[in-house]
Structure formats: C-alpha cells, structure tokens
Amino acid sequence: MKKAPTIRDVAAAANVSVSVVSRVINEGSGPVAPATREKVVATIAELNFRPRAAARELSQGQGLTIGLVLADLTNPFFASLADRVVWEARGRGVQVVLMTTQEDSHVEAQSLATLLDRSVGGVIATPTGGNVDQWKRLQDVGVDVVFVDRSISELENVDVVSIQNNDSAATATEHLLDLGHTRIALISGPSSTSTGRARVDGYRSALERVGVQVDPDLIRGVPFRGDAGADAATALLALPDRPTALVVANTAQVQSTVRRLFQTGVRIPDELSIIVFDDNPWTQLVTPPLSVVRQPIDLLARHSVDLVVGRMGGKLPRQARTVEVQAEFVSRGSCSAPGRVLG
C-alpha cells in the first residue's frame, strides 16, 4: 500500500518547480517552454502521477463534480436519464454524485445539504416539489441548478430542460380525439409543478379546439410518489360515465398505473385506449404494445449537462435558460376507436 506521487515529487524528478508542473497539468494557465513541458509530461507519465481531486477542489473552491438528484432509479425513465447524464458528464471530464430522494422532500433536503459540503459545481435534478429555500441557498453559494423533466414554479432563475409539455399532451389528446374518443382522461403530475400544469393545458386546449367539453373529473393531477397513478386509474374506471381513453402523462406513475390496468383486466384497447408518456423498453413487449410519447432522453441529458458544465466553466449568460425539446408520438397498438359502452 504505497502512496501516490505528488506534484512535488514530479517537480523534483523533473528538476523544475511545482509551479511549472501545475501549469503543465492545467494547460493554458501560464507559459511553459516546449522543452520543459515535454520533460514534465514524461516525468508525469513515468511516475504515474495524477493530481488529487480533493486538493484541487480545496484550492479552487470547486471541483469537477456535479450532483444528480433523482427520484428513484427503479423507474426506467430516471434510470435512462442517469445513464445518459453520467455518460455525457464523463465525456466532459466531470464526475457525477448520484442521490435518490424516493420522492421524499425531506430526503431531498438532506441531499442538497450534502451536495453543498461537497462543493459541487452544479446540480441536475428532478425536484420533488418543496425545499424552495434549500434550492435558493444552493444557488446563493454559486451552485448552478438545472431542473430536468419537471420544475417548480416558486423558484426562479433556474435552467429547465424538458420536452414541450403543452404540445406533447395536445398531440396525444388529438390522436385520441381523431379516433373518435370524447371521454378522454388525463393523469398528470401535481399542479404545483410547471410540467404538470403545462400538460393539463395542452390537453385542455386540444379538447377545446374541437369543442369537446372539459370534464374536471377526468383530470387527475397526482403526486409522483407511491401508487397515486394506479389509484387514479382505478377511480377513473369506477366513474359512472367511464372514460374510453386515458393519457398517463406523469412519467413517475406510468409503471404503477399500467400494472394496475393489467391486473384489473380492462381490455386494451377495446375498453380503454391508453397513451403513456415516455418510451420504456418494455412498452413494446407488453400486449398490446403501448402507444407512447417518446421523450428524447439523450437530448434531455445532453442539454442538462451542457448547461450545468457551461455555467461552471463560467461563460454562459447568467440569465436562466429554458430548453424545450420536441417529443415524438409513437403510435402502437394501445389505441383504437371507442367501443360500445359496457354494462
């Protein structure tokens, strides 16, 4: 268990000062004669020297690390997002500290505090909803915050990366309208999130555009946590005037909702047409394969990382930015014209 060489070891071995070595490591931080550089590079390779992240971080007050705060990796959407974020970050020499909140805002608060002592350069997160003060504090000390997929309205000056929520919901709704449905239900995120509201808006305007009355009973803004989506689905099916179609626009609730639907034995699409947000691997494997609104996860990840790394690098306007990427509607077998009303 020998210990690693330090910058001083390199300096000594190469017969230069530590300053020079530091300049070699951080290309562009000062002049170094070509011959000297070469010598130092060789020595570094020979000694297998790697600068210690902690020292660097301490000295410059901020390291090449970002925090990724997600709800729960059990959900394929978040999992894929994490996968892409880690990958994109890696390409930029940035490490990712992962934290999960399990949709619990108390846990989230703790995570933020931890991220603070780690002096991360930035945070990419799908916020649970509360903790406005903590988010503010994070920004106060200069940590850049990027929200992906969701965002909370109380917090201003945050970058947000998401799909065009309004349009996507509208497209899905229109698809069902075109098939002849009029009783279309919507399960969306909580209305405290901008995402949740935007999707409801898109749904609303699609209905209104063709003159279909909006029935508030058919709109469910459910929390991300727990089995709220499944329960909403059950409730919707129990309605006297049952919906013939359902859009599940709360990504966190898709899995539980679909499972419940399958368990209940509703015939899809005969009894109920469904469209879910986000294209997971399994949406094609089930019977019937699900029509989905596919979120371009790779783009979401790329933009998030770009934003957070860009701001860390310093040269991005301080103005918060909202990036909206286009989602793609993929029609598969889970939608059809409405059947006769049962029983």
Place this chain on the structure above:
Amino acid sequence: MKKAPTIRDVAAAANVSVSVVSRVINEGSGPVAPATREKVVATIAELNFRPRAAARELSQGQGLTIGLVLADLTNPFFASLADRVVWEARGRGVQVVLMTTQEDSHVEAQSLATLLDRSVGGVIATPTGGNVDQWKRLQDVGVDVVFVDRSISELENVDVVSIQNNDSAATATEHLLDLGHTRIALISGPSSTSTGRARVDGYRSALERVGVQVDPDLIRGVPFRGDAGADAATALLALPDRPTALVVANTAQVQSTVRRLFQTGVRIPDELSIIVFDDNPWTQLVTPPLSVVRQPIDLLARHSVDLVVGRMGGKLPRQARTVEVQAEFVSRGSCSAPGRVLG
C-alpha cells in the same frame, strides 16, 4: 453569493480553538467539556456551518465517498442495484460517485483511474472482465473493492457478493427437466467470469443428475455487451435439433434476448419455454409473464455497502469475503411441457 463559514469562523464565534471545534464535529476524537461542546454546537447551528468534504478528504487522505461502477443503467437490474446501493450508502453517510462502462473495458479503465484521484474509500463494481492490473493498483493504494453479481477470477482478495449461482442455475434447469424437457439451452455470461462458469456448472450438474446428455451446442457463454444474447437465441433456434427450453442466465442480456424472441414470433411457452435471471418489473407485464430467478437486489446492495463501508471504517478482517445470497425461483407462465417438434 456569500461564502460559507469555516471552522475558524466557528472557533472565533464560540471563543474556542479550532481544535475544539474539530473534536466536536468528529465525536470521539478527543475530550471536550460538556459546557464547551454545547456552546460550540450552538454556534455551529447558528452559523449554519458544515465542514467541507474536500478539506477533510485532503487532510485524512480518504473521504466518505465510494465509487459505483456499473455497466449500464438501461438494464433494470443494474438500475435497481444502483438505486439500492445509493440508498444504503446514504443511510451510512456515504456518497456515491456513479460511473458507467457500457461494458467497455477501456472505459472501465478510465473510470478506475478517475476513482483513484478522487481518493474514494472503496469501489463497488460489476467488472467488465479485463483491467486486472488496474484493479490491483486500486487495491494497492488501499481502496477496497467489492464485486457484485459478477467477479473475475484473475483477481484475488476481492470481496464478492452474488447469488448462489450454481444452485440457482440448477434449480431453473431442474424445473424444466421436471416439465419433461431434455433439450434445454443455456445462455450464460462469458466463461472468463466466475459467475458465468458457476451457472454453467449448476446447469450441467442438474442435467447429469438425471442422466441427460450435455450438448455443448446448447451452452452459450456470451459477452455482456451488445446483442450477443439475442444473437445466441437466434442461433439456438436455427439449430437442426432445436431446444425446447431456454434459460437466460446472463442478466445483461435478458432484455435484448427476450425482445428478439418476441420479434421472432416464437410461441412461448408452446414452442419454447423460457426462464430468465432476474425479476424486472416488466417480466410480469409481458404475455406470457416470465418465470424468473429473482435476485434479492436489496440484499446484494446491502451486503456490498456493508462490506465496503466496513472495510473503510477499518475493522473488518483483511481476509476477502464471499457473500452468497439465495435467489428465489418464481414460476409464472413462460414454461410448459415440451410441445411436439415442429417442421
């Protein structure tokens, strides 16, 4: 963008020396009078002081961070594992730096190097297979390494946490034998991994126990990467004397294999009975629901974290430990007695 208070600020405000504050922070590192402690604690709360991780890490040479090196979060097995590991670590005050290798050993090598400069206390990984030297180096500098699910034989003195691979494969095979199958194929991990070999062994001995001839054509040790599993499945189906049952024991390849099977249109279980390793959420949603060998992911995670944190804490025997937890066979609809041979 004000800056955070330091230990010296606290010391000044509380009228004590930094040493005392340090001792208060690190309970048990030295004596502090009750009254003093109380005063310091109050000051810390008042100033909202939190010790900076980087400084601590630099000074003691090792921080409360572990690396988690996984192949790919797109696979639900790894995703769930990550979810649980992060959670377990959090409970112990440890942060997790996540890296993905995409099953590329070159990427893995880079990740290990990075982990090295971050001076993590330990690493939990599903190794790709190569990089024996890098793993050794990591151990040399005192980083504890725990392999989960897979392990590589060239590396000794590593903790390994996995299911009872031999038994699990045997159980699955026996289940198929009991149904009357004799031509049972196996897709397992590469034989360079102990996991891959153990599963083949289990399969073998199950067959031999009942006197069924082992046909090497039916055993495929495929790499974790790419569509190797799917291709193996295709190849198996093209065999003159086609198998009537298949065990997919390479977790990384389950998804791609099953997808291919569905696309091909093989009738399950009529034409082919299948059992896959690991119980993902979607295995119940497909038709027919898949019989699986369920890995207790939470246990795998817990033990891994326990091991790595335990060693960091210092007081675990230096002897490497192998933890094997029991997997559970869950019978669902994807297996039946062999049908007549087609064509």
Place this chain on the structure above:
DNA sequence: TATAAAAGTGGAACCGTTACCACTTTTGTA
C-alpha cells in the same frame, strides 16, 4: 496534603493543489 493521572484546551504543522507575484531571460522594435 502531595502527587500522579486524566481531562480539557490551544498552537501549529500538514495534506496536495492553485494562483499570485517577483524575478530572470528572451524576443522584438525603435
């Protein structure tokens, strides 16, 4: 009551970088 041991406290070196400044050597230009 003397005296050794334990408890409590403070000072300062150290961990491995970066960054600023001072200094020397080139190089370019009038």
Place this chain on the structure above:
DNA sequence: TACAAAAGTGGTAACGGTTCCACTTTTATA
C-alpha cells in the same frame, strides 16, 4: 544598440480541515 515587452521560471501564501504535541486545569489515589 538600447530598452520595453513578453516569455519562462520559482517562491510561497492561501484553501479548510485533522492531528499531534505541549500546556494547564481538574480529579483521583496514596
């Protein structure tokens, strides 16, 4: 040829904790 500007180099103070050691006060024991 003289002299200013630029290039190259080294010294050293931060950064914010931990830890060892020395010192002063208690407390316990003979």
